[in-house]
Amino acid sequence: MLKDSSFRNLWTAQTVSLFGTQASVVIIPLLALGTLDASAFEMGLLGSAESLAVLLLGLWVGMTADRYPRRSVMVTANILRLLLIGMIPVAYALDMLSIPLLFTTVFLVGALTLLYDSALSSHMVLTFDRRQLPKINSYMEGSTAVSEVAGPGLGGLLVQALGAPMALVADVCSYVASTVLLLGSGGSTKKGEETTAQEAGQDAADEDAERENAEQESVKGALTGFTWAFSHPVLRPVIVSAAHFNFFTAMFFAVYTFYVVKELGFSPLLVGLASAAGGLGGVLSATAASSFMSRVRTRLLYVLSLVVPTVGAFLVPGSELLDSSLLRFLAVAAGMFLWSFAIVVNLVMSETIKQMVTPTHMIGQVTSAMRFTTLGFEPVGAIVGGTVSQFLSPTTALVIASCGLATSIAWVVFNRHLGTYDVNEAEPVSTA
Secondary structure: OOOOHHHHHHHHHHHHHHHHHHHHHHHHHHHHHHOOOOOHHHHHHHHHHHHHHHHHHHHHHHHHHHHOOHHHHHHHHHHHHHHHHHHHHHHHHOOOOOHHHHHHHHHHHHHHHHHHHHHHHHHHHHHOOHHHHHHHHHHHHHHHHHHHHHHHHHHHHHHHHHOHHHHOHHHHHHHHHHHHHHHOOOOOOHHHOOOOHHHHHHHHHHHHHHHHHHHOOOHHHHOHHHHHHHHOOOHHHHHHHHHHHHHHHHHHHHHHHHHHHHHOOOOHHHHHHHHHHHHHHHHHHHHHHHHHHHHOOHHHHHHHHHHHHHHHHHHHHHHHHOOOHHHHHHHHHHHHHHHHHHHHHHHHHHHHHHHHHOOHHHHHHHHHHHHHHHHHOHHHHHHHHHHHHHHOOHHHHHHHHHHHHHHHHHHHHOOHHHHHOOOOOOOOOOOO
16 A cells, blocks of 8 residues: 555655644643643543534534545644644743633544544545555554554653643644645545546546535535434444443543542653553554454454453553552553554444445545544543542542443444444445
8 A cells, every 4th residue: 555655645644643643642631730730520521622522513524524625624624723732832821721721722623633534534435445445444543553652652751851831832743744745645546546537537527516516415414424324234333332432431531641640640751651552552453453354253353342442441440459650550551552452443443344335425424423423422421530530539430431331342242233244245335
């Protein structure tokens, strides 16, 4: 795939932006804790901001991603995200930084990230052969995993050395670099091959017709992807299990940073290193995800991808039972490693299944519908996590969340349609 210049440019742009994004995953919570002395409940609210954007704006974002040229949408999303993140150190310098400002910024960045991802998913299907999608998605998830290794560790190191506000400059720089790469990537070619002038003209005509149809859509049109996704017998259990899992994931991670800093006494550097251990698990998983998918039946592998992160989650509150700080750090790092290793497989499978069963012209809408459903429960989960942590204890909140994660397998274990489906044997749907 790396010999294809259109894929190489797209992949590089995505990888660069992810590095800064993953650094900010550590930097912004540490900023709220260290600079603003946020409470457990405020951390829960902050944790809900990004997914709340998906809940409120998800369907509209999907229609927008399908309405305009995908690469232009991605460039616009990048520019707006870098401006928003850049506001945080400016607000700090002007002594205007607050939890509401952080919440608003994370909310808007979350909406723009959904816009970018919806456009990216459609762009890949329009550009490459669907048979290449498992390998392409493995590369993309591999970038996510690599950034999860370097990003959080770099973020923790930058917070330790420069302070959280200035550390966010790394995220701004990553979006600048990604935007330059996207602008310089040029046109893309279907299936990695050169198109003739006639084919290129037909593609352009198809794109114009697609945008004209999209412009005529109403709110009912925005709901089309949602209705279609839930009517599909294979896609439905994937969506519902992910929504269940993400509710308790949000509950868990709304408390996680507060817990490891306040209860376990981790420094910013240790927080970053623990997250980096998770990224390492993701890197190893990304290199093997397509191999797992080709050798293990789809439902069994999907169930395992939900069970393993549950084990990793229990290791975090379980670390309190250990005597030394080193052992506690190792337990948390191992938990994050197992979590990311399994989640990368889960994400590659989910994305590939969606792209294989969904008509091309609906990819953006279905992506947003899935995000709306699977991430839409996260604001509630994050607020529940912060509330339980505030009124009971952070440990109790983590244990409850871990138990909830374990029950997410019920939606796929007993589903007969997913049980008979194998992504390697299924034919991709028509692009019409």
